[in-house]
Amino acid sequence: MAKLIELKNIVLSYEGDRILDNVSLSIESGQFVTLLGPSGCGKTTTLRIIGGFATPDEGDVLFEGKRINDLPPHKREVNTVFQRYALFPHLNVFDNVAFGLKIQKLPREEIRQRVLSMLEIVDLKGFEKRRVNRLSGGQQQRVAIARALVNRPKLLLLDEPLGALDLKLRRDMQLELMNIQRKTGVTFVYVTHDQEEALTMSDVVVVMKDGVIQQQGRPEDIYNEPENAFVADFIGESNIFDGVMEADCKVRLCGRTLTCLDGGFGENRPVDVVIRPEDIDLVPPSDELLTGEVTGVVFKGVHYEMAVQCGGLQWLIHSTDAHPVGEQVGLSFGPDDIHIMKRLFEGSENVLRGEVTGEDEVTFCDVSFERPGLGLPEGTPVELIIQPGDIEVVSIDHAHLTVYLESLIYKGDYNELVVWTGGRSLLIHSYLDQQVATDIGIRFDFDKIRIAPWKGGETV
Amino acid sequence: MTLRPARKGSLAAFAAVPYLVWTAIFILVPLGMVLWFGFTTPEGGFTLENFQGVVKYAGVFWKSIRLSIIATLICLVVGFPVGYLMSRMGEVGQRTMLMLMMLPMWMSFLLRTYAWMTLLEREGLINRFLGLFGLGPFSMINTQGAVVLGMVYNYLPFMILPLHSIMIKIDRSIIEAAQDLGANSLHVLARVLLPLSLPGIITGVTMVFVPSVSTFIISRMLGGGTNLLIGDLIEQQFLGSTYNPQVGSAMSLVLMVMILLIMGIINHFDNGEMEGMLV
Numbered sequence: 160m161a162k163l164i165e166l167k168n169i170v171l172s173y174e175g176d177r178i179l180d181n182v183s184l185s186i187e188s189g190q191f192v193t194l195l196g197p198s199g200c201g202k203t204t205t206l207r208i209i210g211g212f213a214t215p216d217e218g219d220v221l222f223e224g225k226r227i228n229d230l231p232p233h234k235r236e237v238n239t240v241f242q243r244y245a246l247f248p249h250l251n252v253f254d255n256v257a258f259g260l261k262i263q264k265l266p267r268e269e270i271r272q273r274v275l276s277m278l279e280i281v282d283l284k285g286f287e288k289r290r291v292n293r294l295s296g297g298q299q300q301r302v303a304i305a306r307a308l309v310n311r312p313k314l315l316l317l318d319e320p321l322g323a324l325d326l327k328l329r330r331d332m333q334l335e336l337m338n339i340q341r342k343t344g345v346t347f348v349y350v351t352h353d354q355e356e357a358l359t360m361s362d363v364v365v366v367m368k369d370g371v372i373q374q375q376g377r378p379e380d381i382y383n384e385p386e387n388a389f390v391a392d393f394i395g396e397s398n399i400f401d402g403v404m405e406a407d408c409k410v411r412l413c414g415r416t417l418t419c420l421d422g423g424f425g426e427n428r429p430v431d432v433v434i435r436p437e438d439i440d441l442v443p444p445s446d447e448l449l450t451g452e453v454t455g456v457v458f459k460g461v462h463y464e465m466a467v468q469c470g471g472l473q474w475l476i477h478s479t480d481a482h483p484v485g486e487q488v489g490l491s492f493g494p495d496d497i498h499i500m501k502r503l504f505e506g507s508e509n510v511l512r513g514e515v516t517g518e519d520e521v522t523f524c525d526v527s528f529e530r531p532g533l534g535l536p537e538g539t540p541v542e543l544i545i546q547p548g549d550i551e552v553v554s555i556d557h558a559h560l561t562v563y564l565e566s567l568i569y570k571g572d573y574n575e576l577v578v579w580t581g582g583r584s585l586l587i588h589s590y591l592d593q594q595v596a597t598d599i600g601i602r603f604d605f606d607k608i609r610i611a612p613w614k615g616g617e618t619v
Numbered sequence: 620m621t622l623r624p625a626r627k628g629s630l631a632a633f634a635a636v637p638y639l640v641w642t643a644i645f646i647l648v649p650l651g652m653v654l655w656f657g658f659t660t661p662e663g664g665f666t667l668e669n670f671q672g673v674v675k676y677a678g679v680f681w682k683s684i685r686l687s688i689i690a691t692l693i694c695l696v697v698g699f700p701v702g703y704l705m706s707r708m709g710e711v712g713q714r715t716m717l718m719l720m721m722l723p724m725w726m727s728f729l730l731r732t733y734a735w736m737t738l739l740e741r742e743g744l745i746n747r748f749l750g751l752f753g754l755g756p757f758s759m760i761n762t763q764g765a766v767v768l769g770m771v772y773n774y775l776p777f778m779i780l781p782l783h784s785i786m787i788k789i790d791r792s793i794i795e796a797a798q799d800l801g802a803n804s805l806h807v808l809a810r811v812l813l814p815l816s817l818p819g820i821i822t823g824v825t826m827v828f829v830p831s832v833s834t835f836i837i838s839r840m841l842g843g844g845t846n847l848l849i850g851d852l853i854e855q856q857f858l859g860s861t862y863n864p865q866v867g868s869a870m871s872l873v874l875m876v877m878i879l880l881i882m883g884i885i886n887h888f889d890n891g892e893m894e895g896m897l898v
Contacts, residue, residue, distance in 0.1 A: 212795055232798040233806075239799045245792035249814045258810070259800035310800065 162224070163188045163314060163346050164209060169218035171204060171370075178204045179215070180370040186348060186363075188313075191340050193349045195357040196367035197393070199596050202350045203242075205367070206316050209348060210239050223313075238307035239316040243323065244299045246291040252278070252302055253287035259310040277309040280339060297328045304336070308343060317349045321356070333360055354394045358382060366390050369565060387500050388431040388568050388575075395435065398474050400571045402432035402499070410499060413449055413470025421499035429507055431500040436477040438496035441465070441488040448489035453482045472571030503566060504577050504586045509545040511583075512613060514538065521610065524581050526559045528605040540613035547588040549604040552576070558600025567595050656868035669869035676852055676870070683848040684877070686763060687831035690770035694778040694827045695820065697771070702782030702819070703812065706789070713787075720776045732769055732840050739765055739841070761843030769837035770827075777826035785819030786812075821885055829878055849874050 164186045171179040179201045186192050194202035207213040208220060211232035220228050227235065238259070247255050253274055260270045278284055281301040286294070291302060300320060307315055317336075321329045337360055340347050351357055357364050358378040365375040366389075374386040385391035388399050403411040407422030412432050424430055444450040451469025458464075463481045467474040469490060482488055513523030519533045523543055535541065555561050562578035562585065569575075576587040578599065585601075593599050660666045673680075705716045723731055738744050739760040746756040759765055789812070797811045813820075831837075835850030842848070849870060856867025 210799060212798075232795070233801045233803050237799075239796070241792045241796055243790075243792065245790060245796040247793060247796070247811060247815075258797070258802075262801045262806055262810075306796075306800065 161188050162186070163222070164348075165219075165221040165224075166205070166208070167219040167221065169205070169208060169215045169220070171201075171208070171213065171215050178370050179208075182218075182367075182370070182372055184365060184372065184375070186314075186346060188346055189344055190362045191337070191347045191349065191360060192363045192365065193351060193357040193361035194365050194367060195351060195354060195393075196373075197352055197596060199369075200367040201370040202352075202367050203318055204370075206239075206318055206348060206350050209314070210237055210316050211235050236312055237314045237316060238310055238312040239318065240300075240303045240307050240320045242318045242320070244303040244320075246299055246302055246306070248292055250291070251287065252283065252289050252291060252294070255291055255302055256306045256309050258306060263310075273309055274305075277305045280308075280342065281305045282335075296324050297332060300324065300332065301335075304339065308339070308345065312345060314346045314348065317347060319350055319352070321351075329356070336360065358394070366393065368393075384498060385433060385500065388433065388503055389566055391431075391433040391498070391500065392568050396475060396477075398434045398436060398439075398472075398571065399568050400432045400434075400472055402430050404428045404430045404499060408494075410497065413472060415449065415470075417497060418494045419497035419499055420494050421497075424499065424501070429502060431502055433498040433500060434474075434492060434496055436464070436475040437462075438492050439474065439476045440491040441467070441476060441478055441480070441482050442491045444487050444489040448491055450487060450489050453484050453486045453488060456481055456484060474571070503568075504575075504584060507586070508547065509543075509550075509585050511543045511545065513541050513543045513610075515541060524560060526603065528603070528608075530605070530610060533610065535612075542611045542613050544609040544611065545585075545603065546607065547575075547586040549607040550585065550587045550589075551602045551604070552587065552589045552591050552593060553600045553602050555598065555600035557602065559602050561598050561600055564593055564595055564597055564599050567593055653868045653871055656864050657872045658869075659865065661865060669865045670873070672863075672866040673869050673873050676849075679847055679852055680849055680873070680877070682763075682846070683832050683850070684881075686767055686848070687770065687828050690767045690774070690831050691778075691824055691828045693767070693771050694775050695824065698775060698778035698782055698823065699816070699820075702779050702786050702816075705779070705783045706786035707791075713783075717780075717783075720779060724776065728773065729836065731773065732837055735765070735769060735772065736760060736840055739768075760841060761845060763842070763846055765841040766838050766846055766848070769841045770831040770834065773837065774827040774830060777830075778823035781822035781826065782816060782819040785816050785822075789815050817888060821888065824885055825882060828881070832878065833874060 162185050166182055166184040169179050169182040170177070182201070182205060184205070194205055196202050204213055208215055211227075211230060211234075214228060219226050222230075222235070222237075247258065250258070256274045256277060257270050260273060265273075275284075275287070278287065281304055283298065283301055283305065286298070291299060294302065300323075303320070304317075320336075321332050324332060333356060336347075336349075349357075349360065358381070361378055363375060364378050364381045366373045366381060368389055374381060374390050376384075381390065382394055385394060385397075391397040391399060400412060404421075404424040404427070405411050405416060406426055407424075408419055410417050410419050410421075410430065410432060441453075442448070449469050451467040451474065453465055454468050454473070455466035456463055458481075459477075462477045462479050465476045465478065465482060467476055467488060467490065474490065476490075511523050513521050515533065515535045515537055516522040516527060517537060519529050519531050520527055521530055521533070521541060521543070560580060562580040565577045565579050565584065567574050567576050573588045573590055574592065576589055576593065578585050578587060578601065587601065657669055658665055658667070660668070701716075705713055708716065736743075740746070741756055741758060741760070743760070745759065749755040749757070793815070794807055794811060797807045802810065832848075833850050835848065835854045838846055838848040838851055853867050853870050853874070855861055856863045856870065
């Protein structure tokens, strides 16, 4: 299949913030591609770059092999379905759909026929004369889709088009969009933050976070083989635990060495271990299995969601059979159910560079503290080692430092937070829940910071 | 405490009384008097003769309307892009621009117009400046152009303000949607911006045209004796040497009917198409 559009190393900054960081993406003709990620991850900006409404600072946008960075939107063979439809309020349904064709100055009769047949495809036959603001949300949505598709674009961009609809209508429209895509054969690039929508509709899912593509692939692959803990956490529900890769295909978890199918991490490396809740069967306890106690059961309609305390971790399990709270159970899963991932944060402790700024005073990241008896001359660079558990999350008023929370993942008995400050990230273990992609305050336990002479290197 | 629904509009109705009384005494009664004078002789008998007096001045009527239409069109052409730019500015930019536009209005209308006299005079600032380059002197004061300039200068804000307030309600995504569908700037203007701004255009046109067509200060100060407008004629009938309130009233009535007609035609464009446009 031919490459329709290609993004090459796109970088875009806005007011000092990197919205897109080295995004490369290639979309083939006829595909249904979904950009998926939490708000602020850069998915809409990526779409606007393809549509011509944003210009990248660096990198190339190629359309059928030709560079189109500077081509204005009205010259691109791309049409967009906007987030809140953006229908023309002064025109009726017919004239809204006919807008693009009239600009192309097509013959009247051809315009009429194309508009009418497009309205039939989106199930709006007989609505031609209606005013668009008299239509329901779902109908406006279909007008927006018809208005874009009637121009027979090679590429249709859809920016969270179902965001304003209720759940039932969403489901119907999802199926309808997939049908339309199949019928017309137009390439769709679809933006959403709804992982279920992405998995249902797409040929290819592109997961984004903080302006970086985390993983792209078929929905099944994204779900079954998430590349890192963020993807695993964002797509579906997961048990994500700290493990140690002892050797290829051997991972240590809950005091046991389990067999898995992954390798290539090296020996005794800390990793994230992901096991999907539906991949675990609850069986009578036995010596070969991890065993635990059921601590909670919630009926979810199709399945039961159970919490099991096992090996000091809280496990989430989905099953159609309920087990009562307090029952001792064995956790049964195969080697192929264990997914090993590289840690989001390299290492297990924070190593920061600081400087001695006075008698017994050390400064790092604009934070100063005293360490009696340090005995190093002023200006000496030092290495500070801070354990993730020695950083406390507090309200910003009481904080030593305000940081940006990049990710928060529940690791079975604590939350693993990765925060961003002054050009580097910090790892924090906390029991508190925080809103991702916001600023939070942190406090250090200065007495527990280990100070060593700086070993060299200019890295901060 | 129990919540009892207030009697519908009782306070509002009460508060409106002063204005209603005011309207009755100072608007309706004078209007009646104008009507009375217009159709009577000085002795009090019914007559249509006063309107024959108006026919003599058909040329002045035509000139007033012509100059006002020109001024209104210039205001529209100048004001539209300004209103659009302002509507796309940030909060601070918009407030600054509004301030700048309001600033001259804090000065007396007379003073502002008088200032133009000193600028446009034969020995005025503009001619002296042009003289430095060996140009001119041009006769600018006491021309129709000067009258139009005065109208545009004084009434332009009344065009920009309604345009701006309607344009800030046009979502940027609607303009992007048009571009996305292949519209270049001209298409966007003609097919999206203009139709969506129509209510603002109509308000603006009304607010510029009506005071322009009935002005007498601007024409007298900048038009000299040769560019009398209806306003000046009417003024003369009441205050000038040719004291004749009957003819003056008839002129006012004709002017009123003409303004109503023109407004009716303009408002016809706004035939409810925009209803609920700002979703």
